Amino acid sequence: MKKRKSTYPLSITGLILVFVIPILAYSIGLFFPLLFLYLVMKLLVFHFLINLFIFSIALVISYLILVISLVFSSAFFINIFKLKYKEGEYEKTLEEKNVFKYIVFLALYYPVYKLINVFVLPPIKSFYLSLIGAKIGKNVFLAGEEWISDPCMTEIGDNTLIGGKSMVLGHIGEEKLIIKKTKIGRNCLIGGEAFIMPGCIIEDNVIVGAKSFVPKDSGLKRNSLYAGIPVKRIK
DSSP: OOOOOOOHHHHHHHHHHHHHHHHHHHHHHHHHHHHHHHHHHHHOOTTSHHHHHHHHHHHHHHHHHHHHHHHHHHHHHHHHTTOOOOSEEEOSSTTSHHHHHHHHHHHHHHHHHHHHTTSOOHHHHHHHHHHTTOEEOTTOEEOSSOEESOGGGEEEOTTOEEOTTOEEOSEEESSSEEEOOEEEOTTOEEOTTOEEOTTOEEOSSEEEOTTOEEOTTOEEOSSEEEETTTTEEOO
């Protein structure tokens, strides 16, 4: 009888990399704003109130440097390690290549995207999503506190608005990890707190009402208004 090959060392290696890759990415991202603050503090004398005011401006600037630095450092690691995962159904184990990629991708992506959302910066969000695999059209507006869970599984067409606190998913955890692309067409309006499950195809010129639920693998036809839990075509 053939012995089953042990995957224990592979699991340990995967677990180590889940921590090491994000730590390296965030360390690089933090270096530049900390360097900027260090240089400012070397120049200032805090006995003068004007210098305290200048330091407060420096803190705001360092936040913007932090955002930009983390955007590029996390995108660099996602691309250099080829962490964009593919569609399919996978066992929930680090021994599964695409599950490992998904976990590390999320560890790099989630904190950076939430940091960008502290201040609503739609152009930076769209740029970041494009860097890490999303297909984002022109004039896409991400209203704030929305969650694009799987950029490399998401496509959003031109002139589309994603409402505040809405969720667009490209994966779902059932017995297995199921990963599917989610597509939103051009000139669409996704209402606030809408919930769009993986595998959905929303065609052009569609309005999805606020707080609506779009089940997985749904197809929403063009030039229509949908609303409800689950969504139904209203007109």
